[in-house]
Amino acid sequence: MxxxxxxxxxxxxxxxxxxxxxxxxxxxxxxxxxxxxxxxxxxxxxxxxxxxxxxxxxxYPRFRFSEPGRRTIKVCMGTACHVKGGRLLGDAVGWRLGISPGQRTPDGRFDFQRVNCLGCCAIGPVVQVNDRTLGRMMVTRLMKIMDEQD
Missing domain, CATH: 1.10.10.1590 (NADH-quinone oxidoreductase subunit E)
Known part of the structure; x- marks a missing residue:
């Protein structure tokens, strides 16, 4: 610049x-x-x-050191979401994309983050796809949503 x-x-x-x-x-x-x-x-x-x-x-988790993907997936790891399956969701996203939290796929399509809390504990586990917050998430549903992106 x-x-x-x-x-x-x-x-x-x-x-x-x-x-x-x-x-x-x-x-x-x-x-x-x-x-x-x-x-x-x-x-x-x-x-x-x-x-x-x-x-x-x-x-601060807000700041990132690599370019974001065209689609951002955030998996809540707050206590309520963690207890309700947040870790499993995060593992599934990482496995599916072949990346670790904080990384972007080589094609730039997705980036993946594990976040401390999205503030929606009552509907956990919670995932954000871009700015859309999705509650009571299950792995199969999340994989389908990911397939529909782009």
């Missing part, structure tokens, strides 16, 4: 360390993920180390 693109991302920020998370949000909105170049540029802008930027970004 050009210097102008980063000036646009950093516009309105003073360069204070406390602005790191909002800057990372903008970076991810712009690129779909936190790129190595964005880590370097953000560190330079805030006058902190690249390691400090990476430590904060990697702490």
């Amino acid at each position: 050009t210097d102008d693109g980063y000036r646009e991302i950093f516009a309105g920020f003073r360069g204070a360390r406390s602005e790191l998370i909002p800057i990372l949000v903008r970076v991810q909105e712009r690129f779909g993920c936190v790129t190595p170049e964005a880590v370097r540029r953000t560190a330079d802008f805030l006058r902190i180390s690249e390691n400090q930027v990476f430590e904060v970004a990697s702490f």
Whole structure:
């Protein structure tokens, strides 16, 4: 990205360390993920180390370091969903796609994430396909939904 693109991302920020998370949000909105170049540029802008930027970004599951797929599958691993079969759903997705959580399929069709809680405990286990939240999920139903994507 050009210097102008980063000036646009950093516009309105003073360069204070406390602005790191909002800057990372903008970076991810712009690129779909936190790129190595964005880590370097953000560190330079805030006058902190690249390691400090990476430590904060990697702490929060919201931030990702690889490009998202065209379809995102999130499997809730919160306590209620875990007890109701969330782990089995996650294992099935990973097996079906041939990837681990946090990865994208080589064709860019899907990315897969295990998340701490989607906030829908009463209808667990819960899966999100893109921004659509689906409750009381079963492996067979999820596989069918995945087949219908794209």
